[in-house]
Amino acid sequence: MGEKKKKIIKTIRVDVDKCNGCRACEVICSAFHAEPKYSSNNPARSRVRVIRHPLRDIYVPVYAGEYTPAECMGRDRYTIDGKEYEECAFCRAACPSRDVFKEPDSGLPLKCDMCESDPDLESPMCVQWCLNDALVYETREEELEEDPAARQQEVEVGLEALANKYGLQKVMDAVARMSKKDG
Amino acid sequence: MRYAETGFNLEIDLSRGNIERVENDPAETELYLGGLGTNAKIMWDRVPPEIDAFSPDNLLIFSAGLLCGTPAVGCNRTIVTTISPQTGLLAFSMMGGFWAPELKYAGYDKVILRGKSPDPVYLYIHNDKVEIRDASHLRGKGSNETADILRREVKDSNAQVAAIGMAGENRVFFASIEQGRSSASRAGIGAVMGDKGLKAIVVRGTRDINVARPAEYMQLCNEVLQYIKKREDNPIPGVMPILAGLGSPQEMKIHDEKWHTENFMWGNSRVRRKDFWTEDIAKEWTRTLETARTRLISCYNCPMKCGGTISIPGLPTYLMKCFSKLTYTMAAFSNLDFGLKIAQRATEYGVDGFSAPQVMAFALELYENGILTDGDMPELPSDNEGRFYYLLDKIVRREGIGDVLANGTYWAAKEIGKGAEEYAHNNIKKIEQLPLKLSMLNPIYFLMYCTGEKINITQIEGQFPQMPFPAREQREEFVKDWIQVPDDRFKQYLLDWEPRGENSMPFYPTVPMCCDIVDWQEKMHYIDDALGMCAGLSSFPLKPPYHIHNYPKFISSGAGIDMDEAKLSRAAKRYRTLVRAINIRRGMRREDERPPENHWKKRFPELEKELLDTYYRFKGWNEQGIPTRESLEELSLDYVGEDFEKRGVLAGNGDSPAPGAPAGEAKE
Numbered sequence: 001m002g003e004k005k006k007k008i009i010k011t012i013r014v015d016v017d018k019c020n021g022c023r024a025c026e027v028i029c030s031a032f033h034a035e036p037k038y039s040s041n042n043p044a045r046s047r048v049r050v051i052r053h054p055l056r057d058i059y060v061p062v063y064a065g066e067y068t069p070a071e072c073m074g075r076d077r078y079t080i081d082g083k084e085y086e087e088c089a090f091c092r093a094a095c096p097s098r099d100v101f102k103e104p105d106s107g108l109p110l111k112c113d114m115c116e117s118d119p120d121l122e123s124p125m126c127v128q129w130c131l132n133d134a135l136v137y138e139t140r141e142e143e144l145e146e147d148p149a150a151r152q153q154e155v156e157v158g159l160e161a162l163a164n165k166y167g168l169q170k171v172m173d174a175v176a177r178m179s180k181k182d183g
Numbered sequence: 184m185r186y187a188e189t190g191f192n193l194e195i196d197l198s199r200g201n202i203e204r205v206e207n208d209p210a211e212t213e214l215y216l217g218g219l220g221t222n223a224k225i226m227w228d229r230v231p232p233e234i235d236a237f238s239p240d241n242l243l244i245f246s247a248g249l250l251c252g253t254p255a256v257g258c259n260r261t262i263v264t265t266i267s268p269q270t271g272l273l274a275f276s277m278m279g280g281f282w283a284p285e286l287k288y289a290g291y292d293k294v295i296l297r298g299k300s301p302d303p304v305y306l307y308i309h310n311d312k313v314e315i316r317d318a319s320h321l322r323g324k325g326s327n328e329t330a331d332i333l334r335r336e337v338k339d340s341n342a343q344v345a346a347i348g349m350a351g352e353n354r355v356f357f358a359s360i361e362q363g364r365s366s367a368s369r370a371g372i373g374a375v376m377g378d379k380g381l382k383a384i385v386v387r388g389t390r391d392i393n394v395a396r397p398a399e400y401m402q403l404c405n406e407v408l409q410y411i412k413k414r415e416d417n418p419i420p421g422v423m424p425i426l427a428g429l430g431s432p433q434e435m436k437i438h439d440e441k442w443h444t445e446n447f448m449w450g451n452s453r454v455r456r457k458d459f460w461t462e463d464i465a466k467e468w469t470r471t472l473e474t475a476r477t478r479l480i481s482c483y484n485c486p487m488k489c490g491g492t493i494s495i496p497g498l499p500t501y502l503m504k505c506f507s508k509l510t511y512t513m514a515a516f517s518n519l520d521f522g523l524k525i526a527q528r529a530t531e532y533g534v535d536g537f538s539a540p541q542v543m544a545f546a547l548e549l550y551e552n553g554i555l556t557d558g559d560m561p562e563l564p565s566d567n568e569g570r571f572y573y574l575l576d577k578i579v580r581r582e583g584i585g586d587v588l589a590n591g592t593y594w595a596a597k598e599i600g601k602g603a604e605e606y607a608h609n610n611i612k613k614i615e616q617l618p619l620k621l622s623m624l625n626p627i628y629f630l631m632y633c634t635g636e637k638i639n640i641t642q643i644e645g646q647f648p649q650m651p652f653p654a655r656e657q658r659e660e661f662v663k664d665w666i667q668v669p670d671d672r673f674k675q676y677l678l679d680w681e682p683r684g685e686n687s688m689p690f691y692p693t694v695p696m697c698c699d700i701v702d703w704q705e706k707m708h709y710i711d712d713a714l715g716m717c718a719g720l721s722s723f724p725l726k727p728p729y730h731i732h733n734y735p736k737f738i739s740s741g742a743g744i745d746m747d748e749a750k751l752s753r754a755a756k757r758y759r760t761l762v763r764a765i766n767i768r769r770g771m772r773r774e775d776e777r778p779p780e781n782h783w784k785k786r787f788p789e790l791e792k793e794l795l796d797t798y799y800r801f802k803g804w805n806e807q808g809i810p811t812r813e814s815l816e817e818l819s820l821d822y823v824g825e826d827f828e829k830r831g832v833l834a835g836n837g838d839s840p841a842p843g844a845p846a847g848e849a850k851e
Contacts, residue, residue, distance in 0.1 A: 020478075020479060020480050020481040020486070020488045021480050021481060022481035022482065022483060022484055022485050022486065023281075023483060023484060024256070024484045024485070024486065027254050027484045028254060031254050031397075031401070034391070034397075036397060037397060037398075038254075038394070038397035038398060038400065038401040039393060039394065039397040040391035040392060040393045040394070041252075041253065041254055041391065041392060042288060042389065042390060042391040042392065043288070044288070044388075044389035044390075045391075051340075052340065052341075053340060054363055054364065054480065054492065054502060055327060055331065055363075055499075055500045055501070055502075056500070057477050057478055057492050057494070057500065059478075104389035104390075129408065130486075131408070131411065131412055131415075131486035132486060132488070
């Protein structure tokens with residue numbers, strides 16, 4: 001058995017049925033992250049965005065995640081309870097396909113940091129300003145097990161896939177070159 | 184650096200297609216705050232009384248309030264100001280929603296439109312990019328339909344659209360400007376927009392709005408949010424449910440309509456149905472609303488849920504708020520299902536939900552009494568609901584009798600003649616009012632009906648309970664945490680106010696107390712209209728989160744303008760007086776300031792005269808309701824006094840004639 005590690009998982013539970021579409025989350029997020037703090041606000045800088053289509057009754061608060069340099073090869077549309085959600089509606093990435101989650105002037109990507117600050121806030125500001133409980137903050141502790149055998153297995157599965165695609169010889173050559181470089 | 188405001192207006196000349204970005208004067212902000220205040224100053228300076236509603240020189244101003252676009256909760260009002268075709272006076276309806284903050288983020292405080300475009304156009308504002316674009320493909324389109332098409336056209340679902348429907352295009356005197364869940368409806372400002380050839384304004388902004396003292400400002404915002412939460416958890420006891428909480432009356436949420444349906448009038452504001460609300464009707468209406476309403480929704484940055492998304496099978500979805508839920512239903516003696524269905528069409532057409540149903544009920548009453556005939560109403564359906572659809576379609580197209588009715592009950596009655604004027608019985612200053620007919624004079628409401636220059640009771644009432652609490656203990660309980668009063672004397676007024684006996688209406692509150700109470704209520708509305716605050720969080724409900732004690736702090740720390748209660752009250756009085764001055768210059772006088780004759784059964788002419796005399800004096804106006812030279816000078820409105828002098832307004836009789844014909848008629 002491997003070593004056990006503890007990790008705090010911070011979650012914002014999003015209930016789209018409770019969202020009243022007011023965008024207070026965007027206001028307070030952009031104000032909190034302004035420099036100096038609260039000196040300005042601008043929803044275009046917010047790290048949470050409500051994807052809104054009022055006449056289609058669509059309101060989805062989405063948080064900025066990782067930046068990605070390339071857009072997806074395919075884009076999906078979801079129909080849930082008879083409502084069609086546009087491609088990317090639930091995606092957290094700042095990506096070339098759209099303007100959201102990018103600084104309006106520089107185009108630099110934005111990412112939600114759960115309002116990390118010192119001292120810690122009770123909950124992220126968007127949650128504090130959402131009186132309708134569409135956004136609820138939760139933390140939980142998870143135990144992560146470090147299992148060396150499992151990790152070795154993952155490597156092998158990966159290599160096997162590469163070998164299937166490119167042939168074993170190519171993979172061996174690549175590994176050999178990499179080990180020379182490292183050496 | 185400018186705080187809270189952007190410091191720039193857009194000046195658009197629709198005749199010449201000219202667009203300018205003009206810096207506005209911070210000294211004016213200090214004197215008139217913003218929103219309605221600075222709009223009134225512009226209207227005074229640039230629109231003399233000779234200019235009527237449909238003159239190219241009439242201005243149509245869309246203004247964000249001073250604090251719109253800051254994190255102040257619920258501060259999202261767009262104040263639209265122009266000359267009304269219906270009254271010939273200043274119209275300053277406003278709308279909530281999302282438009283005003285977006286305009287601020289685009290970098291502008293106001294859009295000031297003049298001239299007329301020969302062809303239909305829409306205005307597109309995206310930060311520095313401002314364009315007048317062709318709108319011929321939108322002719323005749325509904326307001327929501329237009330917004331939807333334009334969002335696709337500019338490829339931005341975050342763009343906010345204010346648009347008119349067919350009623351505005353055809354200059355219906357009660358046409359609204361619609362903006363999704365909100366609308367600026369009263370006094371026909373949509374007709375002015377249509378007259379200018381402007382179908383819509385699309386705005387998108389991605390700039391910052393700054394505040395002067397961030398930590399202090401945010402503290403105030405958080406206090407307001409906490410107070411809202413507290414008030415939501417603790418409704419006020421002893422008042423009817425729609426008055427117990429915050430926000431606009433919660434018409435989209437509340438199913439119990441006993442109070443409205445049994446106390447407000449049906450038809451052409453005539454019939455009271457005292458035993459209307461039965462268990463069966465309660466069940467049926469609850470089912471109707473529960474089925475049609477898919478979500479409760481809000482305006483920008485506000486936790487209240489005063490609006491509703493209404494999806495009725497077979498009809499396009501629309502967004503509704505407040506009392507238009509019942510106005511069509513009650514005018515047509517129908518049910519909620521009909522009301523919600525016709526409101527969908529009315530919203531797309533863009534008409535005022537107060538005036539439109541009354542105009543139609545008025546027409547049907549004329550028909551029933553033989554004043555309008557089958558010749559006027561060819562192919563009129565036999566059922567009431569069918570007749571309402573018929574009339575609505577005729578009015579917004581100005582077809583046949585619809586062309587006459589499109590001018591509202593006052594002007595239509597004049598044109599129809601044959602005694603029709605008796606049927607236009609529910610107007611103040613030529614505008615249709617809420618369908619209320621009551622028994623005994625309420626002195627506070629008397630003053631508000633008479634002198635309210637937004638000419639709509641909901642836009643002046645608030646703060647002070649509408650009726651006395653029966654038990655002294657209830658009153659004591661109520662005043663305990665009544666922090667909103669400007670002074671403790673208001674608590675005493677309420678404590679001593681009894682439903683019966685010596686201290687009851689109409690002689691108590693006493694005349695001076697009534698003046699005091701009305702002045703406070705009105706002042707809060709005027710402050711809201713300058714700051715862009717929703718009345719539902721401030722001037723309208725009991726015990727709101729915004730009040731005269733925290734507003735100065737919001738302005739100081741938000742806009743960086745040193746403010747205290749006295750200075751704020753003075754500023755509000757200044758532009759309130761300026762609004763009056765504009766109307767006085769356009770011919771408004773004491774004789775125009777009266778409620779509908781039949782509003783109360785029991786009237787008290789001597790008391791009413793004393794109330795109005797005293798209130799005029801209290802406000803610094805003469806016996807005609809004209810601000811006196813001294814009171815103008817006290818408010819640094821010397822220029823108004825000089826103009827009055829030049830025009831002979833103060834010299835005695837005043838020479839500006841009251842408008843005697845509907846706007847635009849002479850030129851047609």
